[in-house]
Amino acid sequence: MKITRRQMLVLLPAAAIAWEHVMAGTPEAAPNYTMSEHWWSMLIDIPKCIGCGNCVRACKEENDVPDGFFRTWVERYHVEDEDMTNPTVISPDGGKEGFPPVEKEDEGKYFFVPKLCNHCADSPCTQVCPVGATFVTPDGVVLVDQKYCLGCAYCVQACPYGCRYIHPQKEVADKCTLCYHRITKGLTTACCEACPTGARQLVDLKNPNDPIHEFLRTHAVQILKPQMATGAKVYYNGLDGSVR
Amino acid sequence: MGVFKDAGHLFRFLAIFVFLFIAFWVIRGFVVPKSFGKYGHYRAASIDEIAAHPLHFAGHEACETCHVDVANVKKDGKHAHVNCEACHGALQKHAEDPASLTPTKPDTATLCVRCHEYSAARPKNFPQVHAAEHSTGLPCETCHQPHSPAMTSGGAK
């Protein structure tokens, strides 16, 4: 037994050196950034959204999102007067090219709902990952380690919001990173940058000067599917009860 | 002693187990990434890898440092809060090195209507027009200056 074990110890380092390259990360990308000082999330102001699709296009461009899949998308709801539980929802190509105009003011109301990963604090998707390839960072962003992901799609099944997909070429789970490569450099996300009306706003809950604190105090704010108890952090202002 | 002898084959089976168990732990020591478990049950290095992704949108602050003239026009107009790249598209390459890429001018025929075409689905307080009637076939910029679109000279309506 012992001899075999010793042999193993001699043989394995060679293979290990090869692994080291795969396993070591790139050097620190944002030197002035301290994770523990942030807790990221987003505010969606529904009455401001005009359904132009700028955010969807910007996200695709910034993050190379494959066709037919979405890290963020926009839905258009149409709720007729008495029928809260039966909204008509469309999202042609994720709202990427906007929506067909509605000419007549017929009954009921229309509104747009931008969707993205809720970066849940108690995220069901990271809970089910068998290998720890998806996780919540210390600054509150749910990320996927695409060099470690098996592509089992269990997390896709576990997300109540439909925010994950399997990247058709990379064959690993893919999702919104809240533009982690931007927010750690002091920029806002691509979708917020492209939003003309301020319907989407990046929020840092640990920053005492962030206007979000005042906003949350003075508005009736909701999260999606609160009954799922996922600790969703994307706050919606003016969210209609019919939204799912 | 006899029991031990007659159960000897069982220990051989057990030995396979023990061997595999030890082999497992030795291999595990080598293949698990070094940064795994630093912050939680994941590879901490992947955070930095993701943070190092390339930028495509430069952000309006970047544009404004060079295009001061446009920025000044824009900041007093109705498009003050519409960021440059909302109309011009992602231009990080240009912002890094203006010579490497000269941005094409946005085509106002498709650009403006994307936001301003009338739709009952849009919020009522957002300025919207029936573009075909409103512009009478003229490009929007004949009457509106894109960076500060509110009308100064009279036009059709």
Next chain:
Amino acid sequence: MSGVEGYMYPNEINLYWSVLIVLYPYITGLVAGAFILASLERVFNVTAVKPTYRLALLTALSFLIVAPLPLQFHLGHPERSPEMYFTPHSTSAMAMFGYVYLWYLMAVLTFEIWLDYRREIVLMSQKSKGLVRVIYKIMTLGSNNISERALHIDEKVSWIVTLVGIPSAFLLHGYVGFIFGSIKANPWWSSPLMPVVFIFSAMVSGIACVMVLYMAVTKLRGKTIDMKCVDTIAMYLFYTFIIDFSLEMLDLIHRIYEADESFRTLDFMVHTKLYFSQIVVQIIFGTLVPLLLLAITQLVKLPEIARKRMYAVAGALTLIGIFAMRWNVVIGGQLFSKSFLGYTTYKMSLVTKEGLLVAVGLTLLPLAILWVLVKLLPPWTDGHSAEGVAAD
């Protein structure tokens, strides 16, 4: 996009778990069921089923060897699957699969089969020649001790292993149920009954599988079927089936009565997209018909030939019905939108990595493995095994 009715979240239009993930709980179910049937003989001393004891063990082993393959084919990066052993995530039901699987394969099934066959292995290693001899030699692990005492010890240890094996079999398949049952995002899956339903349906399918296999193989070998044995198995099949069916009905009634926010959507799905596979195949032909056939054999005294035919039909229908049940769970759970506003369609591909051909291949593979195992370790108790080993 084609195949979508109503509204799906855009990322939901494609199904992420294909027919291979249907196969996976089906196969592990057969393993667990076959093993539990085998343990009947050993732990509960049901001597009537002795002729199927070894066959059941070998069946369980050959299906267990294949069980992880559908998962491997399904993974985007199968080469990374060892990560599941090296850094298992403690909160993930799927991460536990690796360990439960290994435990079951090594500590339970292989060990038990080895103990049970050790005498034959040693005898064969002395009698046979050439490559076969080497194989048997390796299987002896270098010990030729088949003294009375050694075999007695084996018998005792084997009993303990079986005893440990029963909860392990429950664990193996119960956790597969938990993989689905614990997904709160999906109302079609999310249910504490899911693991229990999975265990009982596993027993049903495993028992049916061994029964059908035993009858088929005995026929092929030109031997007479031990009717006492088959009658007993059919009786067990009948009773476990009743429990399984009651549990599924309980789940159904509970859903209908509670009628929560998802009910309208799921109800519509069952009446449209899942109508054929759920109502027709699973419930009518896969459950009610075999239950009826089995009930008749229990209540009425029928001639042997009629019983045989009825068992064969009931067994085959049961196997199809349980497959349909897995299909309805896995595929059904992805056909509706988590917004409850629409439905999509599953388009099974033919020759891709997760296509129909691979699925058929993976279904047949265990039978091929079983054939090899049977050649190597003949399970027959009727004394006329092909050649070589003389059983007593």
